[in-house]
Amino acid sequence: xxxxxxxxxxxxxxxxxxxxxxxxxxxxxxxxxxxxxxxxxxxxxxxxxxxxxxxxxxxxxxxxxxxxxxxxxxxxxxxxxxxxxxxxxxxxxxxxxxxxxxxxxxxxxxxxxxxxxxxxxxxxxxxxxxxxxxxxxxxxxxxxxxxxxxxx
DNA sequence: GCCAACGTTGGC
DNA sequence: GCCAACGTTGGC
Numbered sequence: 575x576x577x578x579x580x581x582x583x584x585x586x587x588x589x590x591x592x593x594x595x596x597x598x599x600x601x602x603x604x605x606x607x608x609x610x611x612x613x614x615x616x617x618x619x620x621x622x623x624x625x626x627x628x629x630x631x632x633x634x635x636x637x638x639x640x641x642x643x644x645x646x647x648x649x650x651x652x653x654x655x656x657x658x659x660x661x662x663x664x665x666x667x668x669x670x671x672x673x674x675x676x677x678x679x680x681x682x683x684x685x686x687x688x689x690x691x692x693x694x695x696x697x698x699x700x701x702x703x704x705x706x707x708x709x710x711x712x713x714x715x716x717x718x719x720x721x722x723x724x725x726x
Numbered sequence: 727g728c729c730a731a732c733g734t735t736g737g738c
Numbered sequence: 739g740c741c742a743a744c745g746t747t748g749g750c
Contacts, residue, residue, distance in 0.1 A: 581748090583748090608733090629748060629749085630749080705730090705731080706732065707731090707732090708732060708748070710747085
């Protein structure tokens with residue numbers, strides 16, 4: 575099993591939105607970066623777990639845990655002109671972008687803030703805490719996963 | 727709102 | 739294939 579960290583801006587889609595969904599599950603759409611797409615498309619497997627990370631907000635950090643409940647399939651929002659994620663260059667017959675389905679596992683009692691994560695020596699290698707990293711999907715090692723959970 | 731860092735685009 | 743210009747991300 576693999577572990578991941580998925581970023582979302584809470585103003586757009588928050589952990590509460592996911593928890594509120596009747597199925598507690600949603601498609602993770604709008605990934606428009608090739609590196610992130612490749613990881614999602616090629617390495618994200620059913621049953622993998624992922625941290626839900628709130629970005630670009632007052633208190634950026636890890637707020638919850640999700641599980642991958644459907645492996646990658648074409649991101650239909652890329653072909654919807656009304657969508658913010660519309661990509662006219664993506665051919666529906668040869669989709670450029672993919673998404674997975676995630677299920678809410680639990681919301682942490684508190685946010686593990688980016689500031690706090692940056693202060694942890696065992697997490698120094700995480701792309702998240704490294705300068706200038708903007709990947710919206712990144713792998714988390716089993717060691718890092720366990721360590722982060724001890725902070726919660 | 728600022729701006730550094732990074733990815734993408736497209737002319738050449 | 740290079741690289742300047744531009745757009746986006748996301749912390750602060």
